Amino acid sequence: MSSTQARPYPAEARSGSEHTVPAAQAARMRRRRRRRETLTAYLFLAPWFGGLLFITVGPLLASLYLSFTDYSLIGGSRWVGLDNYTRMFTDDPRFLKALQNTTVYVFVSVPLQLTFALLLALLLDRGVRGLAIYRSIYYLPSLFGSSVAIAVLWRKVFGDDGLVNHFLGLFGISGHSWIGDPSTALWTIVVLNVWTFGSPMVIFLAGLRQIPVSYYEAAGIDGAGKMRQFFHITLPLLTPVIFFNLILQLIHAFQSFTQAFVVSGGNGSPSDSTLFYTMYVYIKGFNSFEMGYASAMAWFLVLIVACLTALNFLMSKYWVFYGDN
Amino acid sequence: MLHQQKRTTRLCVALAVAGGMLAIAACGGGSGSGGDGKVTLRVSWWGDASRDKITEQAVALFEKQNPNIEIKSSYSDWGSYYDQLTTKVAAGDTPDVFAIEIRKLGEFARRDTLADLKGLVNTADLDQKLLTSGVVDGTQYGIPTGANAFAVMANTSVFKKAGVPIPDDSSWTWEDYQKVSAELGAAGGSGIYGTQLNFNDAFLKVFAAQHGEPLYKDGKFGVSAGTLADWFQLSVDMIKAKGSPDANLSNELGSDSIEQSLIGTNKGGMGMYWTNQLSAASTASGGQIDLLRMPRDAGATTGGMFLQPTMFWAVGAHSKQQKAAGKLVDFLVNDPQAAKILGSDRGLPMNSKVLAEIRDSLPAADQASLAYVDKVRTTLADSPTAYPNGAADIPDMLQRYGQDVISGHKTPEAAAKAFLKEADSTLS
Structure with a gap:
C-alpha cells in the first residue's frame, strides 16, 4: 500500500557530493543497485505472493472449474457444463x-x-x-x-x-x-x-x-x-x-x-x-x-x-x- | 560503504529464502512408517474435552501394548468434524481410522473411501443385530462403537409439582401421550409445558415402523405420504391441545441443545431424545429423568423402537496400514481395559463380554439406559442399515417441513407431498 517511489539513500547523496566517480559510471551503479533492490523486494514479497497464488488464486480458479462439474468432495467429478x-x-x-x-x-x-x-x-x-x-x-x-x-x-x-x-x-x-x-x-x-x-x-x-x-x-x-x-x-x-x-x-x-x-x-x-x-x-x-x-x-x-x-x-x-x- | 550495503542485501536475501523454505517445509509434514519398522496410524474423531481425554488414554494404552505402532490422533468438535474429514478425504489424506455415523456411512462406503473390516476386527462378541448396521452392500464397513435408543424422557419433578402421575408406558398410545401432555400443561401453570415437539428422523422411523413402513427402502424414502402427513398431524394436534408450546417457541426450542430444552430447564414434562443424552438432561435439570417407551398407534403390532449404533469406527480404504488399523479398532471395541476407560461415551457398550465386566462401574445414567434397553429388548425392531446417499440432509428437511406445518404455512398433507418430492431428488 505504501509509496513505490524509490527514495534516494543518504549514501547515494554523499557519493554524489564527493565527485570521485564519473557521472556515467555513477548512473550505471545506481541502476544496478536499484535492480538489486527490486530483486530484494520481490524476494521479501515471495512468501506472501506464494500464499496469494497457492492459497487464494489457485483455489479460486479451481472452484471456478468445479462449478462446471458435479464434484462431490469425496468422489470424482464429471463435466456438466452450465x-x-x-x-x-x-x-x-x-x-x-x-x-x-x-x-x-x-x-x-x-x-x-x-x-x-x-x-x-x-x-x-x-x-x-x-x-x-x-x-x-x-x-x-x-x-x-x-x-x-x-x-x-x-x-x-x-x-x-x-x-x-x-x-x-x-x-x-x-x-x-x-x-x-x-x-x-x-x-x-x-x-x-x-x-x-x-x-x-x-x-x-x-x-x-x-x-x-x-x-x-x-x-x-x-x-x-x-x-x-x-x-x-x-x-x-x-x-x-x-x-x-x-x-x-x-x-x-x-x-x-x-x-x-x-x-x-x-x-x-x-x-x-x-x-x-x-x-x-x-x-x-x-x-x-x-x-x-x-x-x-x-x-x-x-x-x-x-x-x-x-x-x-x-x-x-x-x-x-x-x-x- | 558499498561493501556493507552488499552484505546487508545478501543477508536480506538469505533471510527471505530461509523464510520461504520454512513455509514450504511446514506444508510438507507427511506421514507414513518410520525407518525403524514403526507404523504410524492417523486417527480422527469428534468429541468434547472429556471424550478427547479418555480416547487419548485408551490410545496410549494401545501404544503401550503395541510398541511398534504409533498413533497420531486428531480430533475436533462435532460442528467442524465432517468439514475436516471430507476435506482430508478429498485431498487423498484419509485418516487410517476414523469415527463416522450412520447418516454418512453409506455415502462414504459407496464412494470407495472405507475398507472392508471382515477379518480385521473380531466381531464375535458384538451385538449381531447392531453389527448389521455397519454393513453396506454386503460388506462390513463400520464397527458400531455402542448403541443408543430413542425414547421419551420424563422430568419427574415437573410431573410431581403438577400433581400428574407418570404415565404407564407399557401400552400407551399417541392419544395418551397428548392427553398427559395437555394435562401437565394445564396443571403446571404458566411457563410450564407438557411436552417439547421435535421432528427427529428417529421419531419418524419409530412411527413409520408402527405403520409397517421403513424409513428408507432401496435407496429411496420409505415412508408413504399418508403416514408422513399423520406424523406431522401429531405435532399440530399437540399444539392445539396445548400439550406443547406454540409454534414459535417450538421452533426456537428445535435448534437448542438438550441443556436448554424444556425438560433440561424444568419447564416441561416430556421430550424425545437419545438415551446417551440422559446424563446431560439429568445434569441440566438437577432432578430425576425417567426413560419411557415411545407411544404407539392404538392398533400397531410393533412398537417400532430400535437400537441405533451411536457411531462407527471405520478404516480408510487406501490406508497402507489396514492391519494395524484393524487392530486398533478391535482394541477399542473388544478390549475390557479399553472399555473401562471409554465407558459408555460412544454409546452403551454392546459387547456382551465387555459389558459384563464394566456394567457396575458405569455412571447412573448409563445403568438406567441399559436397564431401559433390557426392558424393551424383546420388542426391538431391526437396527437401521446404512442410509442412502444424501440422507444426511433428511433431518433438517423434516424439521423445515415440520416447522412449515406447525407455523400454518402448509397443511400436513401438502407438506408430506412436497417433502417426498424433495426427498426424491435428494436421495440416491
Missing part, C-alpha cells in the same frame, strides 16, 4: 429463498446501519466530552458483532424468555419468540447487523473532521440554520465517505454467515426464513456433498456483488461529490 447454473433458477426453490432472504437483509440492514452510523457520528462530532471513550464503546459491537458469542446472545435476547419480551412485558405487551417465528426471525438478524454500526461510524467521524470549520462559519454568517448546513455542506462533502462505506458494507452484508448460522441453529430454521446465501452454499457443499453446485453458487454470488459494485460506481457519478469537480 447445468449447475441453470439448476439454481429452474430446479431449486431453496436457492431462490436464500437469494431472497439475503437480498432483503442487505437492502434493509445496510441503509439502516449507515443512517444510524451517520447520526451517531454527527452527535459525537459536536465535541462531546470523552469522545474517545464513546467512540470506543460504539465501535465495540463492530468488533465482535459477527462472533458466535454475540449470535448466541442474540438468540437469548430475542427468544421467548428473552430480554426483549421481558421489556415488552413491562408495558403489558405479551411478546412471542422472535427467533422462532418465521416472519420475524430474519429481522432479528437485520437488527444485529444494524447494531454493528461502529466501523462505518468511525469512518464517518473521520470524514466529518475533514470538513473545514470555515464553511460552517461562512454559512452561519449568511444565516443558514443547522439543517441547511447539514444538507448543503455536511452531506455533499461527506458523499465520498458515504460511498466508501456503502460499498464496503454491501459487500460485507452479502457475505454474512455466522449470525444467521448460529441464530438459526445452522439450517436456516425456522422454515428457511434465515437461510442466507453463504449458508446455503456451505450446506450444499459440506452437508450434501454437492461441491460443484456450491462452487457455482459461490461464483454467482461473486457475479452479483461485482455487478452491484460496478453499478454503484456508475451511479456514483451522479451523487458523489469530490472536492475537485
Whole structure:
C-alpha cells in the first residue's frame, strides 16, 4: 500500500557530493543497485505472493472449474457444463429463498446501519466530552458483532424468555419468540447487523473532521440554520465517505454467515426464513456433498456483488461529490 | 560503504529464502512408517474435552501394548468434524481410522473411501443385530462403537409439582401421550409445558415402523405420504391441545441443545431424545429423568423402537496400514481395559463380554439406559442399515417441513407431498 517511489539513500547523496566517480559510471551503479533492490523486494514479497497464488488464486480458479462439474468432495467429478447454473433458477426453490432472504437483509440492514452510523457520528462530532471513550464503546459491537458469542446472545435476547419480551412485558405487551417465528426471525438478524454500526461510524467521524470549520462559519454568517448546513455542506462533502462505506458494507452484508448460522441453529430454521446465501452454499457443499453446485453458487454470488459494485460506481457519478469537480 | 550495503542485501536475501523454505517445509509434514519398522496410524474423531481425554488414554494404552505402532490422533468438535474429514478425504489424506455415523456411512462406503473390516476386527462378541448396521452392500464397513435408543424422557419433578402421575408406558398410545401432555400443561401453570415437539428422523422411523413402513427402502424414502402427513398431524394436534408450546417457541426450542430444552430447564414434562443424552438432561435439570417407551398407534403390532449404533469406527480404504488399523479398532471395541476407560461415551457398550465386566462401574445414567434397553429388548425392531446417499440432509428437511406445518404455512398433507418430492431428488 505504501509509496513505490524509490527514495534516494543518504549514501547515494554523499557519493554524489564527493565527485570521485564519473557521472556515467555513477548512473550505471545506481541502476544496478536499484535492480538489486527490486530483486530484494520481490524476494521479501515471495512468501506472501506464494500464499496469494497457492492459497487464494489457485483455489479460486479451481472452484471456478468445479462449478462446471458435479464434484462431490469425496468422489470424482464429471463435466456438466452450465447445468449447475441453470439448476439454481429452474430446479431449486431453496436457492431462490436464500437469494431472497439475503437480498432483503442487505437492502434493509445496510441503509439502516449507515443512517444510524451517520447520526451517531454527527452527535459525537459536536465535541462531546470523552469522545474517545464513546467512540470506543460504539465501535465495540463492530468488533465482535459477527462472533458466535454475540449470535448466541442474540438468540437469548430475542427468544421467548428473552430480554426483549421481558421489556415488552413491562408495558403489558405479551411478546412471542422472535427467533422462532418465521416472519420475524430474519429481522432479528437485520437488527444485529444494524447494531454493528461502529466501523462505518468511525469512518464517518473521520470524514466529518475533514470538513473545514470555515464553511460552517461562512454559512452561519449568511444565516443558514443547522439543517441547511447539514444538507448543503455536511452531506455533499461527506458523499465520498458515504460511498466508501456503502460499498464496503454491501459487500460485507452479502457475505454474512455466522449470525444467521448460529441464530438459526445452522439450517436456516425456522422454515428457511434465515437461510442466507453463504449458508446455503456451505450446506450444499459440506452437508450434501454437492461441491460443484456450491462452487457455482459461490461464483454467482461473486457475479452479483461485482455487478452491484460496478453499478454503484456508475451511479456514483451522479451523487458523489469530490472536492475537485 | 558499498561493501556493507552488499552484505546487508545478501543477508536480506538469505533471510527471505530461509523464510520461504520454512513455509514450504511446514506444508510438507507427511506421514507414513518410520525407518525403524514403526507404523504410524492417523486417527480422527469428534468429541468434547472429556471424550478427547479418555480416547487419548485408551490410545496410549494401545501404544503401550503395541510398541511398534504409533498413533497420531486428531480430533475436533462435532460442528467442524465432517468439514475436516471430507476435506482430508478429498485431498487423498484419509485418516487410517476414523469415527463416522450412520447418516454418512453409506455415502462414504459407496464412494470407495472405507475398507472392508471382515477379518480385521473380531466381531464375535458384538451385538449381531447392531453389527448389521455397519454393513453396506454386503460388506462390513463400520464397527458400531455402542448403541443408543430413542425414547421419551420424563422430568419427574415437573410431573410431581403438577400433581400428574407418570404415565404407564407399557401400552400407551399417541392419544395418551397428548392427553398427559395437555394435562401437565394445564396443571403446571404458566411457563410450564407438557411436552417439547421435535421432528427427529428417529421419531419418524419409530412411527413409520408402527405403520409397517421403513424409513428408507432401496435407496429411496420409505415412508408413504399418508403416514408422513399423520406424523406431522401429531405435532399440530399437540399444539392445539396445548400439550406443547406454540409454534414459535417450538421452533426456537428445535435448534437448542438438550441443556436448554424444556425438560433440561424444568419447564416441561416430556421430550424425545437419545438415551446417551440422559446424563446431560439429568445434569441440566438437577432432578430425576425417567426413560419411557415411545407411544404407539392404538392398533400397531410393533412398537417400532430400535437400537441405533451411536457411531462407527471405520478404516480408510487406501490406508497402507489396514492391519494395524484393524487392530486398533478391535482394541477399542473388544478390549475390557479399553472399555473401562471409554465407558459408555460412544454409546452403551454392546459387547456382551465387555459389558459384563464394566456394567457396575458405569455412571447412573448409563445403568438406567441399559436397564431401559433390557426392558424393551424383546420388542426391538431391526437396527437401521446404512442410509442412502444424501440422507444426511433428511433431518433438517423434516424439521423445515415440520416447522412449515406447525407455523400454518402448509397443511400436513401438502407438506408430506412436497417433502417426498424433495426427498426424491435428494436421495440416491
